[in-house]
Amino acid sequence: MSKKNLIVVGNGMVGHHFLEQFVDSDAAAGFNVVVFGEEPQLAYDRVHLSEYFTGSTHADLAMGTAQWYADKGIDLHLDEQVTEIDRDNKQVITPKGSYSYDELVLSTGSFPFVPPIQGNDNPHCLVYRTLEDLDQIRASAEGGKVGVVVGGGLLGLEAANALKSLGLEAHVVEFAPRLMPVQLDADGGALLRKKIEDLGVQVHTEKATSAIVEGEDHRLRMNFSDDSHLETDLIVFSAGIRPQDALARSSGLEIGERGGIVINNQCTTSDANIHAIGECALWDQRIFGLVAPGYTMARTLAGALNGDSEAAFTGADMSTKLKLLGVDVGSIGDAHGQTPGARNIQFNDGANGVYRRMVISEDGKKLLGAILVGDNGPYDTLLQYALNSIDLPASPEVLILPESEGGAPTLGPDALPDTASICSCHNVTKGDICGAIDAGCCDLGSVKGETKASTGCGGCAALLKNVVDCELEKRGVEVSKDICEHFPYSRQELFHLVKINGIRTFHQLIHDHGKGHGCDICKPAVASILATVWNEHILATDHVALQDTNDTFMANMQKNGTYSIVPRVPGGEITPDKLIVLGEVAKEYNLYTKITGGQRIDLFGATLSELPEIWEKLIAAGFETGHAYGKSLRTVKSCVGSTWCRYGVQDSVGMAILLEDRYKGLRSPHKLKMAVSGCTRECAEAQSKDIGVIATDKGWNLYVCGNGGMRPRHADLFATDLSDEELIRAIDRVLMFYVRTADRLQRTSVWMENLEGGLDYLKQVVLEDSLGIGEELDAHMQTVIGTYQCEWKTAVEDPEKRKRFREFVNDERKDPVQQWTQERGQRRPVVETA
Amino acid sequence: MSNKTQWQSVCHIDDLVPDSGIAVWTEDGPVAVFYLPNRIPCLFAISHTDPFSGANVLARGITGDLKGQPVVASPLYKQHFNLETGACLEDTSIKVTIYPVLLDGDEVVLEVPIKAHDQAVA
Ligand SMILES: Cc1cc2nc3c(=O)[nH]c(=O)nc-3n(C[C@H](O)[C@H](O)[C@H](O)COP(=O)(O)OP(=O)(O)OC[C@H]3O[C@@H](n4cnc5c(N)ncnc54)[C@H](O)[C@@H]3O)c2cc1C
Numbered sequence: 001m002s003k004k005n006l007i008v009v010g011n012g013m014v015g016h017h018f019l020e021q022f023v024d025s026d027a028a029a030g031f032n033v034v035v036f037g038e039e040p041q042l043a044y045d046r047v048h049l050s051e052y053f054t055g056s057t058h059a060d061l062a063m064g065t066a067q068w069y070a071d072k073g074i075d076l077h078l079d080e081q082v083t084e085i086d087r088d089n090k091q092v093i094t095p096k097g098s099y100s101y102d103e104l105v106l107s108t109g110s111f112p113f114v115p116p117i118q119g120n121d122n123p124h125c126l127v128y129r130t131l132e133d134l135d136q137i138r139a140s141a142e143g144g145k146v147g148v149v150v151g152g153g154l155l156g157l158e159a160a161n162a163l164k165s166l167g168l169e170a171h172v173v174e175f176a177p178r179l180m181p182v183q184l185d186a187d188g189g190a191l192l193r194k195k196i197e198d199l200g201v202q203v204h205t206e207k208a209t210s211a212i213v214e215g216e217d218h219r220l221r222m223n224f225s226d227d228s229h230l231e232t233d234l235i236v237f238s239a240g241i242r243p244q245d246a247l248a249r250s251s252g253l254e255i256g257e258r259g260g261i262v263i264n265n266q267c268t269t270s271d272a273n274i275h276a277i278g279e280c281a282l283w284d285q286r287i288f289g290l291v292a293p294g295y296t297m298a299r300t301l302a303g304a305l306n307g308d309s310e311a312a313f314t315g316a317d318m319s320t321k322l323k324l325l326g327v328d329v330g331s332i333g334d335a336h337g338q339t340p341g342a343r344n345i346q347f348n349d350g351a352n353g354v355y356r357r358m359v360i361s362e363d364g365k366k367l368l369g370a371i372l373v374g375d376n377g378p379y380d381t382l383l384q385y386a387l388n389s390i391d392l393p394a395s396p397e398v399l400i401l402p403e404s405e406g407g408a409p410t411l412g413p414d415a416l417p418d419t420a421s422i423c424s425c426h427n428v429t430k431g432d433i434c435g436a437i438d439a440g441c442c443d444l445g446s447v448k449g450e451t452k453a454s455t456g457c458g459g460c461a462a463l464l465k466n467v468v469d470c471e472l473e474k475r476g477v478e479v480s481k482d483i484c485e486h487f488p489y490s491r492q493e494l495f496h497l498v499k500i501n502g503i504r505t506f507h508q509l510i511h512d513h514g515k516g517h518g519c520d521i522c523k524p525a526v527a528s529i530l531a532t533v534w535n536e537h538i539l540a541t542d543h544v545a546l547q548d549t550n551d552t553f554m555a556n557m558q559k560n561g562t563y564s565i566v567p568r569v570p571g572g573e574i575t576p577d578k579l580i581v582l583g584e585v586a587k588e589y590n591l592y593t594k595i596t597g598g599q600r601i602d603l604f605g606a607t608l609s610e611l612p613e614i615w616e617k618l619i620a621a622g623f624e625t626g627h628a629y630g631k632s633l634r635t636v637k638s639c640v641g642s643t644w645c646r647y648g649v650q651d652s653v654g655m656a657i658l659l660e661d662r663y664k665g666l667r668s669p670h671k672l673k674m675a676v677s678g679c680t681r682e683c684a685e686a687q688s689k690d691i692g693v694i695a696t697d698k699g700w701n702l703y704v705c706g707n708g709g710m711r712p713r714h715a716d717l718f719a720t721d722l723s724d725e726e727l728i729r730a731i732d733r734v735l736m737f738y739v740r741t742a743d744r745l746q747r748t749s750v751w752m753e754n755l756e757g758g759l760d761y762l763k764q765v766v767l768e769d770s771l772g773i774g775e776e777l778d779a780h781m782q783t784v785i786g787t788y789q790c791e792w793k794t795a796v797e798d799p800e801k802r803k804r805f806r807e808f809v810n811d812e813r814k815d816p817v818q819q820w821t822q823e824r825g826q827r828r829p830v831v832e833t834a
Numbered sequence: 835m836s837n838k839t840q841w842q843s844v845c846h847i848d849d850l851v852p853d854s855g856i857a858v859w860t861e862d863g864p865v866a867v868f869y870l871p872n873r874i875p876c877l878f879a880i881s882h883t884d885p886f887s888g889a890n891v892l893a894r895g896i897t898g899d900l901k902g903q904p905v906v907a908s909p910l911y912k913q914h915f916n917l918e919t920g921a922c923l924e925d926t927s928i929k930v931t932i933y934p935v936l937l938d939g940d941e942v943v944l945e946v947p948i949k950a951h952d953q954a955v956a
Pocket residue numbers: 009010011012013014015036037038039046047048049050080081082083107108109110128129130155158244247277278279280288289290291292294322
């Protein structure tokens with residue numbers, strides 16, 4: 001069977017790309033490929049056309065070589081314009097002959113629009129599209145002094161730059177009131193204008209040229225409709241492009257109202273054997289004046305011709321980032337805010353020449369578009385948000401604020417190297433997690449299943465979630481911030497709902513704002529929020545079923561179902577009498593005793609029914625609950641300080657006790673630890689705590705957001721030489737801001753790393769009250785402190801609450817599964833050997 | 835082994851804690867009874883023994899629903915058990931015993947197997 005003919009009209013960027021995609025495909029074997037190009041040169045990189053003025057030659061810009069065409073058996077006709085398509089006989093006609101086609105591809109690009117101004121046919125009126133155009137501009141510039149570009153859009157500014165580089169005094173004349181009217185708003189345009197004028201290009205806006213006549217001092221004179229005028233030696237028109245659809249028009253193919261060859265998703269025109277790709281094609285009423293969408297069309301068509309039923313062009317992102325005259329300009333998505341309800345956020349720093357604007361959806365959740373002038377730094381991040389419909393942070397403006405003003409957030413987990421260990425139980429690194437995601441896991445659950453991460457002690461759950469979310473986001477997957485299937489909200493959002501709507505029970509919250517009956521994720525989270533906001537007893541009837549077992553029974557459950565008891569020992573200071581009571585109680589109930597790392601004593605092995613009895617005795621001796629079971633303040637560790645230590649400069653024990661008494665019982669998204677050292681030797685290791693205080697000659701230095709554990713983090717210095725009052729106010733605010741804004745199970749360190757603006761932002765909020773919420777935070781903390789109760793005291797005094805501590809409600813017997821053995825003089829559970 | 839059963843009264847309605855569980859001792863050992871007032875039926879009974887740790891703790895887990903199924907989460911390692919079927923959601927090979935449960939007046943009654951030695955006595 002003889003081969004069919006495939007003819008390509010137009011040897012530009014997209015036409016060439018199509019050939020690259022097509023010639024090696026299966027279908028190509030059945031075709032003779034013939035290409036016609038009107039330009040005398042082989043396809044070249046038009047995007048970098050301006051480099052022709054700065055030393056690049058056609059060979060540098062060329063996309064392929066004659067040799068390649070020959071090797072691929074492509075019959076290339078350059079400098080041969082197709083003048084007609086004879087659809088009836090399936091032929092194209094050129095001045096040199098007629099050629100039959102079976103399939104015809106039109107990639108004729110576009111041509112510059114020259115406004116219908118009298119005199120625009122002067123030989124020194126030029127356009128900026130092809131190498132030949134540039135040759136002409138170069139020739140015209142010889143002997144000239146001034147050059148004008150008509151049109152202050154993207155291409156016009158590029159052309160102005162070219163004129164400047166040819167040694168001309170360059171002007172830009174724009175009809176609209178500002179530069180780049182399509183992409184920029186007034187402020188962005190004004191800034192761009194200033195920058196460009198600083199570079200020596202003169203800008204004239206709101207000028208409509210009425211005629212081009214012979215000049216007096218220069219070759220030409222442009223008369224404007226406002227009766228002003230400008231003399232110049234050459235004019236470059238850059239007033240937009242028009243799709244080159246002349247052949248399609250004359251042969252009766254369907255054409256858009258304002259031009260462009262109408263194509264379907266397979267890039268086929270109204271004639272099944274004729275296809276159009278690149279800037280000449282009109283898809284869904286749209287022309288794509290950029291090269292990337294053209295390439296996509298080329299690939300689509302090559303696929304379709306190979307019978308790939310999936311191949312489809314479905315539109316393209318028109319975001320652009322470029323440097324015009326050395327000035328960064330970026331435009332993303334719906335930059336004009338044409339989406340109904342769209343809102344704008346602007347940042348305008350005239351002094352530093354930076355303008356940024358975000359267009360966000362009505363609900364503030366999505367980025368629809370953006371404009372950047374002066375610095376394209378945030379472009380990539382913004383593009384990700386827009387392209388992937390990623391939910392914006394609560395205060396989206398941080399995305400465009402400079403770092404010094406609390407902006408430019410870096411996503412915490414991103415900073416971790418691939419070798420970072422995320423789950424030490426199963427030795428899972430960040431790299432392993434990325435691998436699992438790349439292998440197809442697309443949510444937290446499947447990553448857990450695949451890597452086993454966070455299925456051990458679970459301590460890494462929050463970090464794992466952060467990493468997975470971050471990696472998924474990087475891969476364009478939208479990550480749900482919903483706390484669980486029952487509430488479409490994050491913890492922070494739930495906090496606001498509770499606080500603003502005065503919600504006091506879980507039932508009311510799930511009824512008003514959630515669905516279903518709740519689960520072990522949302523119930524404790526809500527319980528913690530309710531506790532922070534209202535501070536009611538955690539065993540109040542409405543809250544009892546919400547709590548984790550540790551909170552319900554106010555003790556930590558151990559592996560055999562027994563519990564530990566950790567009374568509070570503020571600052572680690574304890575009287576001998578109290579020590580004796582601890583010893584006596586432990587002896588009576590045969591409890592294993594151990595000194596914790598938090599400077600207190602842990603009593604292990606109490607059964608459920610023993611808990612209230614034991615606590616009754618401890619309370620009688622003056623002990624209080626230590627909240628070792630809660631997501632709340634654990635201990636404030638201290639060194640011995642100035643009262644005994646010969647180096648001490650402040651009473652660290654006194655301060656530790658003061659802090660521990662102040663913040664005990666504060667429910668928070670995760671546990672809180674603090675420490676106070678009496679001098680710079682730092683014996684209390686305060687810099688590894690959420691709140692660390694170190695004495696100075698003049699007062700206290702405050703460190704925040706440190707932690708030990710799997711991913712230790714030194715606390716950051718927050719403020720220096722504070723008085724007692726200043727110290728306490730700063731801690732009050734840091735803690736309250738944390739409690740209000742952190743995610744579930746997010747420790748202060750991760751919270752701060754994820755806080756847009758990080759430490760500096762936190763300092764502003766707390767020390768400078770930049771949000772104006774300082775007094776509210778203070779008052780909230782005061783309420784929490786004022787409503788403190790020892791949960792154990794309330795519980796043992798209330799017979800109803802005590803009922804909860806029966807092992808079996810219908811039987812006095814002790815749990816029979818608990819088996820004990822002796823070790824090092826104490827009782828401990830029998831451990832099964834696996 | 836016999837598969838004979840008997841109904842056993844285990845506690846009073848006031849012993850139940852809404853949206854939570856309590857533990858009772860039965861002829862068949864420790865059983866967790868859950869009272870979910872917003873569901874019909876509202877009583878569920880499953881073994882109190884957590885199969886993953888062997889500890890008698892399931893009554894002390896948090897209840898809720900996942901994809902519509904009533905569940906309790908083990909307080910130790912947080913696996914979820916379907917209260918209607920006893921099936922573990924995380925590990926399909928694991929199932930805890932379930933017991934039919936009813937309210938008889940103010941008494942909560944459970945249907946439990948009769949142990950072999952009891953039959954001998956009877
Ligand atoms: C100065 C400049 C800067 C640019 N910068 C960027 C940029 O930064 N980023 C970006 O994405 N895009 C940029 N573009 C746009 C980009 O170059 C075009 O999107 C791309 O070239 C379109 O490819 P095309 O093949 O559709 O059209 P073209 O590259 O224009 O190719 C069409 C070819 O068909 C020929 N032709 C037309 N009619 C006939 C006929 N009847 N017979 C034979 N041949 C015919 C034409 O002569 C032309 O050679 C820039 C363009 C210019 C001019």
